[in-house]
Amino acid sequence: MNVLIYLVPAALALGLTGLVAFLWSLKSGQYDDMDGAALRILGDDDVAD
Amino acid sequence: MAETLDLSTFVQHQDGTAHMVLAVEGVACAACVRKIEGSLKRLPGVVEARLNFTNRRLAVDWHEEEIAAVDLIAALEGIGYRAHPFQADSSETEEARYARFLVKCLAVAGFAAMNIMLLSVSVWSGAVDMPQETRDFFHWLSALIALPAAAYAGQPFFQSAWRALRARALNMDVPISLGVLLALGMSLTETAHHAQHAYFDSATMLLFFLLCGRALDHAMRRKTRAVAGNLAALKAEFAHRFDGPELVRVPAAALKPGDRVLVRPGDRVPADGVVLNGSSEIDESLVTGETARRSVAAGAAIHAGSVNFSGTLTLRVTAAGSGTLIDEIERLLEKAVAARSRYVRLADRAAGLYAPVVHATAALTLVGWLAVGASAHDAIVTAIAVLIITCPCALALAIPTVQVVAAGALFRSGVILNAGDAIERLAEIDTVIFDKTGTLTLPEPRVANARDIEGALLARAARLALSSRHPLAAAVAKEIGKGSQTRTPFEGAVEEPGQGVRAMIDGVEARLGSPAFCGIANVDPVASGTSLIAFRYGAASAVLLVRQALRRDAAETAAALRALGLDLMILSGDRDEAVAPIARALDIASWRGALKPAEKIAAIDALKAQGRRVLMVGDGLNDAPALAAAHISLSPISAADVTQAQADAVFLSERLGPVRDTIVIARRARALMRQNLWLAVIYNAIAVPVAILGFATPLIAAAAMSGSSVLVTLNALRARLPACSAAGVTADVEGAIEARAS
Numbered sequence: 001m002n003v004l005i006y007l008v009p010a011a012l013a014l015g016l017t018g019l020v021a022f023l024w025s026l027k028s029g030q031y032d033d034m035d036g037a038a039l040r041i042l043g044d045d046d047v048a049d
Numbered sequence: 050m051a052e053t054l055d056l057s058t059f060v061q062h063q064d065g066t067a068h069m070v071l072a073v074e075g076v077a078c079a080a081c082v083r084k085i086e087g088s089l090k091r092l093p094g095v096v097e098a099r100l101n102f103t104n105r106r107l108a109v110d111w112h113e114e115e116i117a118a119v120d121l122i123a124a125l126e127g128i129g130y131r132a133h134p135f136q137a138d139s140s141e142t143e144e145a146r147y148a149r150f151l152v153k154c155l156a157v158a159g160f161a162a163m164n165i166m167l168l169s170v171s172v173w174s175g176a177v178d179m180p181q182e183t184r185d186f187f188h189w190l191s192a193l194i195a196l197p198a199a200a201y202a203g204q205p206f207f208q209s210a211w212r213a214l215r216a217r218a219l220n221m222d223v224p225i226s227l228g229v230l231l232a233l234g235m236s237l238t239e240t241a242h243h244a245q246h247a248y249f250d251s252a253t254m255l256l257f258f259l260l261c262g263r264a265l266d267h268a269m270r271r272k273t274r275a276v277a278g279n280l281a282a283l284k285a286e287f288a289h290r291f292d293g294p295e296l297v298r299v300p301a302a303a304l305k306p307g308d309r310v311l312v313r314p315g316d317r318v319p320a321d322g323v324v325l326n327g328s329s330e331i332d333e334s335l336v337t338g339e340t341a342r343r344s345v346a347a348g349a350a351i352h353a354g355s356v357n358f359s360g361t362l363t364l365r366v367t368a369a370g371s372g373t374l375i376d377e378i379e380r381l382l383e384k385a386v387a388a389r390s391r392y393v394r395l396a397d398r399a400a401g402l403y404a405p406v407v408h409a410t411a412a413l414t415l416v417g418w419l420a421v422g423a424s425a426h427d428a429i430v431t432a433i434a435v436l437i438i439t440c441p442c443a444l445a446l447a448i449p450t451v452q453v454v455a456a457g458a459l460f461r462s463g464v465i466l467n468a469g470d471a472i473e474r475l476a477e478i479d480t481v482i483f484d485k486t487g488t489l490t491l492p493e494p495r496v497a498n499a500r501d502i503e504g505a506l507l508a509r510a511a512r513l514a515l516s517s518r519h520p521l522a523a524a525v526a527k528e529i530g531k532g533s534q535t536r537t538p539f540e541g542a543v544e545e546p547g548q549g550v551r552a553m554i555d556g557v558e559a560r561l562g563s564p565a566f567c568g569i570a571n572v573d574p575v576a577s578g579t580s581l582i583a584f585r586y587g588a589a590s591a592v593l594l595v596r597q598a599l600r601r602d603a604a605e606t607a608a609a610l611r612a613l614g615l616d617l618m619i620l621s622g623d624r625d626e627a628v629a630p631i632a633r634a635l636d637i638a639s640w641r642g643a644l645k646p647a648e649k650i651a652a653i654d655a656l657k658a659q660g661r662r663v664l665m666v667g668d669g670l671n672d673a674p675a676l677a678a679a680h681i682s683l684s685p686i687s688a689a690d691v692t693q694a695q696a697d698a699v700f701l702s703e704r705l706g707p708v709r710d711t712i713v714i715a716r717r718a719r720a721l722m723r724q725n726l727w728l729a730v731i732y733n734a735i736a737v738p739v740a741i742l743g744f745a746t747p748l749i750a751a752a753a754m755s756g757s758s759v760l761v762t763l764n765a766l767r768a769r770l771p772a773c774s775a776a777g778v779t780a781d782v783e784g785a786i787e788a789r790a791s
């Protein structure tokens with residue numbers, strides 16, 4: 001069972017990384033325009049319109 | 050006269066760049082995003098342009114020395130998008146900040162709930178052969194996650210519960226906070242004593258579920274508010290202000306007392322004021338409900354929202370609300386708002402019953418177990434387990450989820466809610482009172498006898514009317530058939546002030562204007578409230594009658610409302626002769642005309658005294674106090690600003706159908722709220738005895754709580770079903786906005 005001593009904290013650290021990543025994405029405004037992001041991906045940067 | 054547009058009130062400056070937000074109309078697809086951003090970024094001086102597709106707002110940063118704000122708007126106009134400068138009000142910014150906070154809380158609670166559940170499931174499944182040290186290790190880890198997470202993610206509930214307690218009231222957040230705190234506290238002492246059961250997972254999962262409901266509720270409210278904000282930007286009026294000898298176009302909101310403004314024929318008066326010179330007739334239907342026009346000359350006081358009909362006026366702006374009528378309305382409004390009893394919402398009523406019962410049950414459990422000889426420790430643990438399992442997860446989700454889904458359904462049928470408790474109050478009404486002018490009738494007058502006039506002739510008249518700024522011509526111009534290619538004005542049309550407009554069409558002279566201007570003699574006199582405009586094309590001629598027309602589906606809606614068992618009534622500020630035909634057309638027996646704002650309130654109070662619950666639908670400034678006095682109120686989007694601020698909900702459509710849809714959706718929503726409350730009660734009726742007997746292990750608590758939450762949420766989704774409107778059409782919000790704009 002000694003394996004738990006580092007496996008469980010490793011699992012928690014991974015979860016915490018996910019949480020921090022989400023909070024960062026929220027802070028950087030990535031959820032401000034959900035519909036727009038879905039449409040922007042359709043545009044071609046290298047084609048002049 | 051050349052005239053500049055001054056947008057400085059909307060522009061913010063930072064580090065040498067100017068920043069402005071525009072509400073853009075007609076953004077429909079992926080191509081629009083690229084087109085708008087691309088064309089702006091190509092302009093010299095524009096640093097950044099970013100369109101938010103979700104709320105249709107465009108943020109632009111640019112160097113003001115290189116390009117002016119007006120040119121940005123002109124550039125957008127050039128590629129086919131109308132843009133209106135937009136200023137977020139403080140409440141919207143505040144809500145955006147709180148919404149973000151709720152999502153952060155949700156993320157923290159979600160992380161904590163998932164990881165603690167991971168540990169808890171291991172403890173439950175290994176309950177038999179897990180060494181005690183491992184179990185304690187898992188419990189301590191859970192505590193390490195749960196305590197900081199609950200301290201952060203529980204804030205919305207703790208704060209709200211604290212506010213309620215300080216006001217000596219109970220709301221749903223009081224039992225929630227108590228349940229969470231006791232669950233955490235008990236689990237901590239149990240863990241310290243190497244005991245088998247800890248409830249860290251229940252506490253965090255509870256927070257997670259409840260935050261889901263709250264965040265959704267908030268997101269829905271923000272969505273409707275964003276649309277309402279864009280509509281306000283689109284409705285914002287501009288005024289022609291004299292800066293010395295020059296005229297400058299400024300937003301009406303930027304006018305100050307003492308400013309002099311020019312009001313041309315066809316313009317809406319931008320602010321309250323006194324006429325300095327000029328004389329004209331003004332249409333005050335949005336202010337008083339009266340459809341006959343009033344003559345004004347120098348010295349007369351006129352109100353914002355009136356439409357200038359014939360002559361050009363110069364106006365000195367007076368402090369807002371200084372006219373006698375406005376004064377009276379403000380006074381009545383204050384009184385009506387003060388008299389309004391605070392509505393106790395269903396959730397708070399349920400909480401008022403629920404909290405004492407639950408807390409008493411827990412106390413009795415404690416006493417009961419002590420009485421049968423259990424140890425103090427066991428008795429306390431069981432009592433707290435009762436509190437945890439009854440913690441109103443389902444109860445606190447039962448109403449907000451229905452609220453979110455119903456608000457979404459209303460939003461799709463073109464109704465924007467202003468008040469949070471509007472749905473519950475709407476469901477209770479038994480009487481609907483309509484204002485006439487602008488509510489039962491369309492806000493702008495229409496040609497009444499369009500059907501009697503030959504189609505081609507009417508089409509020419511309508512196209513010629515595009516060249517005139519006169520309000521009567523604007524009514525004629527509305528007769529242009531939709532989709533016809535002839536929507537451009539005739540070339541070379543000349544407007545003769547005070548008489549009409551003329552042009553040569555295919556070599557034949559056409560005139561639109563007063564009968565004399567068109568050479569028509571002996572016109573039959575018409576009833577007051579109706580205006581004449583004549584059209585001549587060569588030898589053919591026609592006299593068009595312009596008056597307020599009923600909304601297209603007014604009669605159907607009146608019948609549909611009666612079918613719902615509601616009593617209908619008309620209270621109008623207009624003269625009796627004008628109200629009677631409308632009442633007859635709609636088959637509404639009880640109506641009163643020529644009412645002052647105070648008399649409208651008196652009529653509503655009389656109904657209230659009979660125990661009736663009144664829905665008031667009105668748009669005029671004179672309706673504002675009546676809207677505040679009624680149990681619940683609705684306004685069309687064309688209503689005066691003061692009035693719209695009083696209304697609990699606003700509908701966007703040109704039709705009256707949304708009034709019926711609103712009531713149907715609200716009634717169904719309230720039925721679902723009640724069902725959900727009963728589901729929660731049944732859940733408790735099963736779960737509480739289990740807990741009292743001491744069988745509520747953490748596993749059972751977790752299963753019961755998530756099961757009941759999912760059940761009420763699924764039931765709430767039924768409020769999404771279409772409202773099956775009488776006309777079978779639900780106005781799409783965006784469509785309605787577009788229709789208004791064109």
